[in-house]
Amino acid sequence: MADEIAIKVEGVSKSFKLPHEKQSSIKGALINTLRGGNRSYEKQEVLKNISLEIKKGEFFGIVGRNGSGKSTLLKMLAGIYKATSGEIQVNGKLTPFIELGVGFNQELTGRENVYLNGALLGFSRKEMDAMYDDIVEFAELEKFMDQKLKNYSSGMQVRLAFSIAIRAKTDILLVDEVLAVGDAIFQQKCYDYFQQVKDSDRTVVFISHDMGAVQAFCDRAMLIDKSKHLLTGHPQEVAARYSEILASAESKKDKNQNNDLVHAGVGGAEIVGAELMNLSGEPVTKVSEGEGFTVRVHFVSTKNIENPVFGLGIMGLNNESIVGPNTRDSEIRLSKLPKKGYFDATFTDLPLSTGTYRIRASIMNESVTIPYDFVEQLTKVTVTGKKRFGDIYLEPKWDVSTASGGRNE
Amino acid sequence: MNRVQAIFSKQNRALLSELVRTDFKLRYQGSVLGYAWSLLRPLLLFVILYIVFVRFLKLGTEIPHFPVYLLLGIVVWNFFTEMTVQSLGSIVGRGDLIRKIRIPRWIIVFSSSISALINLGLNLIVVAIFMAINHVALSDTIFLVPLFLIEVYLFALGISLILSALFVKFRDVGYIWEVILQAGFYMTPILYPLSRIPNLTLQKLILLNPMAQAIQGIRYNAVTHQAVTTQHIFNSTWLALIPFAFVVIALVGGLLYFKSQADSFAENI
Numbered sequence: 001m002a003d004e005i006a007i008k009v010e011g012v013s014k015s016f017k018l019p020h021e022k023q024s025s026i027k028g029a030l031i032n033t034l035r036g037g038n039r040s041y042e043k044q045e046v047l048k049n050i051s052l053e054i055k056k057g058e059f060f061g062i063v064g065r066n067g068s069g070k071s072t073l074l075k076m077l078a079g080i081y082k083a084t085s086g087e088i089q090v091n092g093k094l095t096p097f098i099e100l101g102v103g104f105n106q107e108l109t110g111r112e113n114v115y116l117n118g119a120l121l122g123f124s125r126k127e128m129d130a131m132y133d134d135i136v137e138f139a140e141l142e143k144f145m146d147q148k149l150k151n152y153s154s155g156m157q158v159r160l161a162f163s164i165a166i167r168a169k170t171d172i173l174l175v176d177e178v179l180a181v182g183d184a185i186f187q188q189k190c191y192d193y194f195q196q197v198k199d200s201d202r203t204v205v206f207i208s209h210d211m212g213a214v215q216a217f218c219d220r221a222m223l224i225d226k227s228k229h230l231l232t233g234h235p236q237e238v239a240a241r242y243s244e245i246l247a248s249a250e251s252k253k254d255k256n257q258n259n260d261l262v263h264a265g266v267g268g269a270e271i272v273g274a275e276l277m278n279l280s281g282e283p284v285t286k287v288s289e290g291e292g293f294t295v296r297v298h299f300v301s302t303k304n305i306e307n308p309v310f311g312l313g314i315m316g317l318n319n320e321s322i323v324g325p326n327t328r329d330s331e332i333r334l335s336k337l338p339k340k341g342y343f344d345a346t347f348t349d350l351p352l353s354t355g356t357y358r359i360r361a362s363i364m365n366e367s368v369t370i371p372y373d374f375v376e377q378l379t380k381v382t383v384t385g386k387k388r389f390g391d392i393y394l395e396p397k398w399d400v401s402t403a404s405g406g407r408n409e
Numbered sequence: 410m411n412r413v414q415a416i417f418s419k420q421n422r423a424l425l426s427e428l429v430r431t432d433f434k435l436r437y438q439g440s441v442l443g444y445a446w447s448l449l450r451p452l453l454l455f456v457i458l459y460i461v462f463v464r465f466l467k468l469g470t471e472i473p474h475f476p477v478y479l480l481l482g483i484v485v486w487n488f489f490t491e492m493t494v495q496s497l498g499s500i501v502g503r504g505d506l507i508r509k510i511r512i513p514r515w516i517i518v519f520s521s522s523i524s525a526l527i528n529l530g531l532n533l534i535v536v537a538i539f540m541a542i543n544h545v546a547l548s549d550t551i552f553l554v555p556l557f558l559i560e561v562y563l564f565a566l567g568i569s570l571i572l573s574a575l576f577v578k579f580r581d582v583g584y585i586w587e588v589i590l591q592a593g594f595y596m597t598p599i600l601y602p603l604s605r606i607p608n609l610t611l612q613k614l615i616l617l618n619p620m621a622q623a624i625q626g627i628r629y630n631a632v633t634h635q636a637v638t639t640q641h642i643f644n645s646t647w648l649a650l651i652p653f654a655f656v657v658i659a660l661v662g663g664l665l666y667f668k669s670q671a672d673s674f675a676e677n678i
Contacts (some may be wrong), residue, residue: 016676026581075675079511082672096511103506119427120510122420238518 004090006172006203007054009076012086014047014072046072048227049086056092056171057201059194061214061221061235063242065249068224071176074098076206078174082370092171092203096121099176101161106150110141114164121168131167138163159186164191172203186392191216211239226297247285247382261375268303269337269363269372275377276359279348289385289393292348297361297378298341305337307366311344314381315358316391322357328368353388357381421516428520431526435522448535449530455480462600471600472635477539481632482599482624484532485558489565489620490590492525496569497576497586504678514671518573522566529558540632550630557614557626560656564619570667577670577677597621602636613642619659622652639660 029118054060064070075081076088078098103120104113114135118128138140139159148158157341194217197204208214214221214235223230225245232239263270275296278284287293295312311326325345327334359381362374415421437443454661459476462468469475499521506512575582597620598606606612615621628636639649 026579026585079674080508097509099509102509105431105435107438112434114429116427116431119424120506120512122423124419124423125426310602 005053005054005089006056006058007052007091008087008089009050009052009073009077009207010087010089012047012073012076012083012088012174013045014069014076014081014084015043015045017045018042045227047076047224050224051086052222052229052232053207054203056203059198059204059206060215061238062205062207063209063211063214063238064224069227070224071098073224074174074176074205074207074225075088080331090172093172093174095165095168095174096168097165098174100165101157102162104149106158107148109131109148110145110152110160112257114145114160117161117164118167121164123167128215128362135160135163136168138166155186162186162190162193164381170202172205173197174205176207179239196369211242215239233347262377263278263373263375264373265362265373267372269299269308271297271361271363271373271375271378272300273298274359274361276379276381279346286382286384289352289354289383292346292350293381294344294346295359295361295379295381296342296344299337299343299363299373300340301337301372305363305365305372306335307335308337308372309364309366309368310334310343310345311362311368313360313362314352316355316359319358322352322391326362326364326368328366339353350383351392351394352381352383352401353390353393354383354385357391416513421513424512425516425520426524428516429523432520433527436462446577446650447531449591451480451484451532452535452678454487455483458483460602468600468605469602471604473633474540474543474545477536477543477545478628478632478636479600480539481536482597484529484536485531485561485627486594486597486599487619488525489530489561492522492565493563493569493572493586493590495521495525496565496619497572497583500573500577500674501678507678508675514674515570515667518566518569518667522562522569522622525565526562545632548630548634553630554627557623557630560619560653561623563660564623564656567656567663570663571659572669574670574674577674593618593620598637599624610643612637613648616642617651619652619655649657 043320050073062070062073072081075098076083076094077090078094080098097120103117105116108116111132113122114132115125115128119125123131136145139156139162141156144152152160191213194204194213198217204217205213206218218235219397220232221235222232223238223241223245230245232240261271261273271338275298276284277294277296278287279292279294281294284293297310297312309326309328311324313324314322316322357380358377359379360374360376363372364370364374365372433444437446440446442449459479463475463479465559469478472478499517500514501616502505503517506517507514572582572586596615597618598615601623603612603615603625616625616637622639625636625638629638639652644651
């Protein structure tokens with residue numbers, strides 16, 4: 001039983017025909033045919049020669065960057081897309097959906113949507129009658145079932161969708177990034193459900209960007225990059241390789257990025273780029289926990305700007321501002337902005353936890369009310385080290401003398 | 410046999426009934442009269458056509474019970490129009506489902522056709538009431554009427570399958586079909602009695618259209634033997650079979666084309 005194959009994919013490729021210009025008209029097609037075939041189509045290979053085997057009862061992760069082809073692979077497993085070449089074998093019943101709340105209709109009530117969604121999962125009305133109360137109770141939406149779905153918050157919709165979806169009694173579950181939505185309590189519910197599924201002998205194919213979830217649940221994982229299968233193996237191994245790919249893509253992007261900064265400001269001065277350096281002045285993209293770094297911000301000015309104020313901000317992954325110092329708060333007075341120049345902001349004794357942080361910068365007027373230029377995503381800094389909770393790590397002085405039966409000695 | 414069983418499996422039936430239900434709930438949403446519009450629409454159209462063509466232009470005086478005759482024609486033609494137009498947009502309209510869930514694609518077209526059938530049923534009740542009011546004597550061949558309706562349904566189904574699949578690739582199909590329907594309405598003897606066409610060859614040509622043949626057949630068996638049918642004007646049985654051949658061609662062609670396209674709907678929408 002344990003070694004039986006649930007899904008076998010052999011040499012599967014998928015390509016899409018992408019029209020150069022949208023050609024949804026017969027005239028266009030006619031002209032095309034007259035010109036000699038599908039000349040204005042471009043073939044885009046989304047997956048190249050993918051093979052994999054997933055055993056029964058396995059929790060299998062698929063990891064990859066946006067546009068790597070992982071969702072296309074999942075859609076092919078689900079039978080929504082057909083492979084261009086190669087073969088997919090599935091042993092057992094498969095969930096037919098890859099997203100929560102497919103077919104939800106905003107104009108119908110919660111109750112009607114439950115039945116509609118249930119039918120899409122293959123349940124008859126009778127079967128739905130039997131499990132209706134459980135679904136509503138799990139979603140905690142008893143009072144709202146006779147309201148139209150458009151009056152639900154997005155969180156409520158997701159809860160309803162999730163509690164229907166988990167009724168699907170299939171052998172193989174396909175999950176695409178459900179954890180990206182919902183609040184912390186709902187995510188916990190998802191995790192609990194995943195744990196439950198993991199303990200049963202059902203097979204799960206799970207697509208996620210969240211390496212934490214992949215490492216926590218998956219028995220094995222697969223990494224796809226640029227349409228190709230890079231590696232299948234232990235989740236830890238895959239996660240490590242994935243962050244390497246991300247880092248190299250980031251550094252490539254950073255090199256090109258200076259030209260396409262998004263500016264928000266009244267003009268007169270422009271931030272043109274930034275460099276990240278360690279405390280010895282060497283250019284870096286990563287720093288270790290506790291180590292400091294310097295951000296050098298280059299600017300040009302086209303107007304006479306008196307008494308400017310420089311600002312710099314560090315933001316967490318969810319775009320929340322962690323710190324946002326400026327030269328005025330630090331009581332540094334500048335007289336006149338030069339035509340071209342840079343300023344340095346150095347952080348020593350860095351309390352940031354492991355992770356990637358965004359850095360923004362601004363040049364403002366004396367009273368910090370008008371930004372001449374403001375760049376939200378100037379550059380990034382990655383902090384490596386031991387994973388800790390929270391964006392900032394502060395070591396408290398613990399006193400546990402009254403909370404435990406003495407120290408372990 | 411197994412495939413037929415799979416088509417009518419419990420899951421597919423449940424899905425079909427849920428899709429039809431949703432369709433009905435949503436169709437007249439926000440309108441005060443709601444479902445009554447299903448009946449009012451053809452009735453109002455009938456009133457207009459009746460006033461213009463029967464009262465002013467004096468058409469159909471030679472045909473007994475002409476108002477019922479006219480209404481029946483309109484109801485059957487309306488069914489054909491409604492079914493094909495709704496099916497045409499059905500696959501594209503359900504694009505969200507098709508891109509994210511594996512369900513048999515034909516169920517979507519099928520559910521549109523069932524909605525149209527239910528409407529036809531309601532409309533036929535109105536026709537029956539009109540027949541009673543007008544004291545139309547029931548013919549002893551009235552049992553043939555459902556057979557003609559089945560013919561119309563199968564013809565419309567074949568066309569619906571072709572149109573819905575074509576519409577995924579070419580959005581022009583919607584406009585083209587609108588024009589064809591408009592032309593079809595006048596090329597089918599709905600407003601005018603076929604006997605008004607002086608040229609016999611032209612009469613024959615008109616009756617080769619399955620819609621004309623079926624509507625005349627229904628009228629003949631339900632309202633009055635004055636309705637000219639294929640039996641009257643074709644001396645050869647083979648010629649009379651041509652409309653049926655068109656139905657078979659549409660249905661088989663529709664099934665084959667839809668089947669060949671269904672796998673790529675998700676990526677083409």
